Amino acid sequence: MNTPSNTAATVNIDVGGTFTDCYVTLGGRAAWGKAATTPDDLSRGFLNALAEACKPLGLDVSVLLSQTDILRYSTTVALNALLQRVGPRLGLITTRGHEDMLFIGNGRAWGDGLPVSEQRRVAQAKMPEPLIPRDMVVGVGERVDCFGKVIRPLREEEVFEALQYLVDHGVQGIVVSLLWSSANSAHERAIRDIIRDEYPEVYLGNIPVLLSSDIVTKWREYTRTTTSMLTGFLHTELTNQLLGIGDRLRDLGYKRPLQMVQNTGGVAKLTRTRVVDTYQSGPVAGIMGAAARARSLGLENVVCTDMGGTSFDLGVIVKGRPKFYSVRPVIDRWAVDLPLLEVKSIGAGGGSIAWINTAFGNRLEVGPQSAGSMPGPSCYGLGGNKPTVTDADVVLGYIDPNNFLAGRMKLEADRAHDAIRKNISKPTGMSVEQAAFSIKRVVDERMGIEIFREVVLKGYDPREFTLFAYGGGGPTHCCGYAEALGIHRILLFAESSVFCAYGSSTLDVTHVYERACPMVLYDPMTSSYLTEMNAFNETVESLEADLRRDMLAEGLDLSRMQLALELELRYGSSPVTQRITCKELRLRDQENVHELYQEFREHLMALSLGIDLPEAPVRIETFVLHGSVPAGRSAPGRRTDDAERRKQPPPISHRSAIWDSGLRRVNTPVYAVGGLEEGDVITGPAIGEARDTTYVIPPGWELVVHAHGVCEMTLLAGSGRSHLPQQSAAV
Numbered sequence: 001m002n003t004p005s006n007t008a009a010t011v012n013i014d015v016g017g018t019f020t021d022c023y024v025t026l027g028g029r030a031a032w033g034k035a036a037t038t039p040d041d042l043s044r045g046f047l048n049a050l051a052e053a054c055k056p057l058g059l060d061v062s063v064l065l066s067q068t069d070i071l072r073y074s075t076t077v078a079l080n081a082l083l084q085r086v087g088p089r090l091g092l093i094t095t096r097g098h099e100d101m102l103f104i105g106n107g108r109a110w111g112d113g114l115p116v117s118e119q120r121r122v123a124q125a126k127m128p129e130p131l132i133p134r135d136m137v138v139g140v141g142e143r144v145d146c147f148g149k150v151i152r153p154l155r156e157e158e159v160f161e162a163l164q165y166l167v168d169h170g171v172q173g174i175v176v177s178l179l180w181s182s183a184n185s186a187h188e189r190a191i192r193d194i195i196r197d198e199y200p201e202v203y204l205g206n207i208p209v210l211l212s213s214d215i216v217t218k219w220r221e222y223t224r225t226t227t228s229m230l231t232g233f234l235h236t237e238l239t240n241q242l243l244g245i246g247d248r249l250r251d252l253g254y255k256r257p258l259q260m261v262q263n264t265g266g267v268a269k270l271t272r273t274r275v276v277d278t279y280q281s282g283p284v285a286g287i288m289g290a291a292a293r294a295r296s297l298g299l300e301n302v303v304c305t306d307m308g309g310t311s312f313d314l315g316v317i318v319k320g321r322p323k324f325y326s327v328r329p330v331i332d333r334w335a336v337d338l339p340l341l342e343v344k345s346i347g348a349g350g351g352s353i354a355w356i357n358t359a360f361g362n363r364l365e366v367g368p369q370s371a372g373s374m375p376g377p378s379c380y381g382l383g384g385n386k387p388t389v390t391d392a393d394v395v396l397g398y399i400d401p402n403n404f405l406a407g408r409m410k411l412e413a414d415r416a417h418d419a420i421r422k423n424i425s426k427p428t429g430m431s432v433e434q435a436a437f438s439i440k441r442v443v444d445e446r447m448g449i450e451i452f453r454e455v456v457l458k459g460y461d462p463r464e465f466t467l468f469a470y471g472g473g474g475p476t477h478c479c480g481y482a483e484a485l486g487i488h489r490i491l492l493f494a495e496s497s498v499f500c501a502y503g504s505s506t507l508d509v510t511h512v513y514e515r516a517c518p519m520v521l522y523d524p525m526t527s528s529y530l531t532e533m534n535a536f537n538e539t540v541e542s543l544e545a546d547l548r549r550d551m552l553a554e555g556l557d558l559s560r561m562q563l564a565l566e567l568e569l570r571y572g573s574s575p576v577t578q579r580i581t582c583k584e585l586r587l588r589d590q591e592n593v594h595e596l597y598q599e600f601r602e603h604l605m606a607l608s609l610g611i612d613l614p615e616a617p618v619r620i621e622t623f624v625l626h627g628s629v630p631a632g633r634s635a636p637g638r639r640t641d642d643a644e645r646r647k648q649p650p651p652i653s654h655r656s657a658i659w660d661s662g663l664r665r666v667n668t669p670v671y672a673v674g675g676l677e678e679g680d681v682i683t684g685p686a687i688g689e690a691r692d693t694t695y696v697i698p699p700g701w702e703l704v705v706h707a708h709g710v711c712e713m714t715l716l717a718g719s720g721r722s723h724l725p726q727q728s729a730a731v
Contacts, residue, residue: 008069011050012504014282015042015075017372018309018351019472021498022049023505024057024064031056032498034405034472034692039374042075042241043248052408066253070631072504073245074261074281075238082332087233088172090132093162093191094225095179096139102130102229106222106335113333128333131233136169138162140191146219148184159194167199167207175232177212177225182516185213208235215274216337218516218622223337227276230331234275242270259509261285263340265322266510266628269554276338279331280313282500283343287315287322289503290468293493295320297710301465303451303487306500307473309390310370312348312447315341316454339512339624344454348446350390350473351377354420354439356427364424364435366443378419379411387423387435389443389473391416395436397657397668398476398687398696406691433663444477448484455485462487470499475688475695479713494709497692510628511550513543519620521569522597529594530620533587540565540585543625556629568622569600577621578603646679651686659685659699673711680705 009026015037023032033052038045047061054064065071094101110127111119118125140162143152166174174195181188188211199207212228246258260273261281265288268277283306290304294317302317315322322341329340347368357363366389371377375384377391379401393399394416401411417432424435455462467490469478475492482490495502517539521530530536544563551558565582580596580603587593600618651669658665666685673690682688682703688695688711697703697713704712 009064009067010505011053011064011068011071012285012501013046013049013071013073014285014498014501014504015046015073016282016308016310016500017076017370018349018376020045020049021501022046022053023495023498023501024050024053025505026057026059026064026067029057030495032495032501032692034498036374036376037372039372041244043245046245047248047252062252065249068254069256070259071249071254071256072259072261072267072285072507073242074285074500074504075241075278076280076282082230082234085129085131086237087131088236089170090136090229090232091166091169091171091174092132092137092225092229093159093166093174093176093178094137094139095143096141098179098221099137099139100134101222102132102137102225103127103134108328108335109222112328112335113330131229132175136166136171138165142178142187144178144180144184144187146180146183148180150184150186154187154190156190156194159191160198163195163198167205171207173208173210173232173236175210175212175225175228177221177228179221180219181211181213182217182219182224185211188213208232210235215276217514218337219518220337223335226334227336227338230334230336231274231276238275238278246270261504261507262510263338264510264512264626265341265507266512267504267507267631268509268511268550272511272550272553276331276336279338279340280343280345283313283315283345284341285503285507286313286470286500287317287341287343287503289499289506290315290470291317291320291322292503292506293468293491294466297491299466301460303455303462303465303467305447305451305467305469305474305478305481306471307447307469307477308349308471309351309376309473310347310349310372311345312450313471314344314447314450314454316458316460318460339514344450346446346450348389348443348450349471350388350393350476352389352443353386354388354392354424354435354442355386356424362428364428364438364442366439366446377416379413379416380409381412381415385415385419385422387416387419387439389439389477391419392436392439393476393694395420395432396440397655397665399694400655400670400689403689406689431663433658437658437661437663440477440480444480445484447477447481451481451485451487466491468493470496472497472693474499475690475693477696479696479698479701479715483715488715490713492695492711492713494690497690508628508630509551509554509556510626511547512624512626513546514622514624515539515543516622517620520617521593521600521620522618524615524617529590529597530587533589533593536620537586539623540625543623544585544627547625547627551627551629554629558629561627561629564626566624566626567596567620568624569618569620571616571618579624646677646681648682649676649680652689655687657685657687676705676711678705678707 012023014021019034020037021034031053033049035045035048110125140158142154176188176191192209195209199205210232212224215228216224258270259267262277286306287304294302300320304315306313329336351371352367353369354366357365371384375382377388378384379391379394401413404411420435421432425432467482467487478490565585566579568577570577652672653670654667655670656665657668668685671688673688684697684701685699686697
């Protein structure tokens with residue numbers, strides 16, 4: 001793949017649970033579109049969104065695709081397949097005596113992936129439902145020690161016996177995860193060779209085989225096995241979906257490889273991407289796009305919020321960079337060993353269903369269940385009869401039923417009223433308007449609490465953060481959840497409704513390689529530092545060779561590749577590791593080693609953990625090498641001067657809307673966001689209608705339009721629940 005030229009097109013697709021978003025660049029122009037996700041055939045929603053994006057450009061889909069250099073794709077297909085438990089019948093071959101590892105888990109397995117409210121109910125907690133049944137797990141006699149030395153050789157006859165058992169029980173894919181294969185993978189490779197010899201690809205009974213040593217190169221047996229299990233379970237579903245999309249694209253004229261957005265914040269060719277690398281790829285693209293925007297605007301600390309139709313995704317940018325890795329990454333209910341950009345998700349979107357929790361005294365709850373795109377909220381008129389956040393927004397007057405998605409979709413307000421009346425008003429005695437306002441308040445506070453956990457409870461001051469609001473529902477609800485936390489400065493973007501697809505356009509081609517290679521960085525018993533500098537450098541050189549191989553396979557110019565090295569270190573035998581970024585790729589002398597040691601200690605202190613144990617040894621556990629080649633589109637530049645503030649522009653219409661718990665309807669001015677000019681000022685209450693979303697400006701808030709379609713909303717002094725200083729930065 002070559003770097004796109006100024007006249008080449010790029011297409012960026014984000015497939016969500018409710019909508020599929022598309023962001024297209026062509027020369028110096030940009031356009032975007034949104035269409036309902038089609039779960040039965042994702043390519044239909046994909047092409048519908050692309051067709052919407054082509055309209056402003058005046059091009060047919062086939063013409064645009066024939067001019068496209070890069071097509072980047074992010075998806076939640078893997079996540080949805082996992083939630084529905086749609087996958088092949090897998091078998092697991094492991095070391096004899098360790099067959100119950102997945103089912104016993106580790107000390108935290110019962111709580112992995114559960115919301116905090118359920119983790120507190122320890123007595124009712126259950127282990128996750130296994131993706132591989134116990135009767136599909138077999139052990140073989142073999143043993144490798146932690147240094148990679150073969151203690152007991154592998155016996156082929158035992159492998160044949162285990163394989164025959166799995167085949168007789170209908171296995172459709174085999175995961176091989178042996179003890180300490182991260183130190184020596186010879187036995188896993190031998191098992192794979194035996195299976196391939198017995199069931200070669202020319203046979204209809206060919207069985208795909210995944211080795212844990214190929215997927216995770218670290219020593220933790222449980223997470224290495226769970227990561228391999230998830231890869232095997234999701235591989236077929238995602239492959240089938242993407243093959244169908246690839247066929248449609250080729251028929252329409254796109255001849256280049258499909259680029260997949262990955263959890264690490266980059267893209268890579270489909271053929272160089274594992275299925276687990278695509279988990280939460282859409283939200284990750286959004287955070288990386290927000291980071292690019294933050295840099296261009298001169299902002300260091302940003303809370304990134306994405307309210308879509310199904311979920312509310314949250315990320316934090318500190319000192320200009322995303323908080324890169326989850327300390328304990330979890331996919332669904334399983335801890336995994338993958339480099340995952342930290343994204344928090346809760347079931348709070350436009351399609352989230354409101355319901356009455358009778359177990360807690362008829363308490364109103366919103367989510368996590370969602371109406372999705374089919375049947376969708378009740379007001380869609382597609383068969384849904386449950387009240388959702390979107391239905392509440394229609395009742396409150398924020399969304400115009402006749403101008404939803406710029407009139408491309410008509411909503412039925414009567415159905416929204418009926419759903420809220422039947423399911424919320426009657427059981428609680430509230431009026432329909434009171435119930436709708438309560439739904440909005442509950443969902444806003446849920447999102448605000450989640451931000452509180454990620455910002456305040458992790459030691460950050462919200463007064464030092466600006467909030468970015470995007471997704472179809474972000475501009476509609478951002479003031480509500482920002483006020484719940486006390487953040488008083490919000491930025492909205494012209495691309496807010498398709499921001500994750502836009503974020504894909506800023507991504508570079510990136511590969512990340514990890515390798516477990518334990519070394520003692522500092523030994524307090526002898527007061528000595530790492531002397532194996534050659535071993536350190538050889539490990540980095542080996543990772544770099546693998547990285548260069550993959551970049552060459554991408555067809556990239558290696559002279560433009562940027563490398564960064566991270567190390568996972570820990571104190572003594574502590575189970576907790578921390579990552580630090582090395583200033584250089586190689587160690588030249590003892591001074592470099594001492595700098596690493598000091599950086600690790602300072603890193604722990606900076607995390608406010610209060611940990612400083614100079615008497616404890618420090619061990620290097622894992623080497624992580626990042627390689628990237630610039631291929632993304634740069635974000636619009638920051639302002640160089642302040643635009644003259646204009647008077648409030650004239651509205652295009654007025655609409656009756658409810659703004660507070662008094663439930664009094666106010667004749668509210670409505671503005672066309674696309675018609676606003678730089679310097680325009682709008683004081684709430686007001687509503688701004690964009691092509692794919694609605695800006696809701698409550699009383700006490702003010703919106704100012706800046707360059708490049710950036711809109712800044714601020715809470716005026718004396719308004720809101722709290723009065724915190726604003727972060728100052730040019731927009």
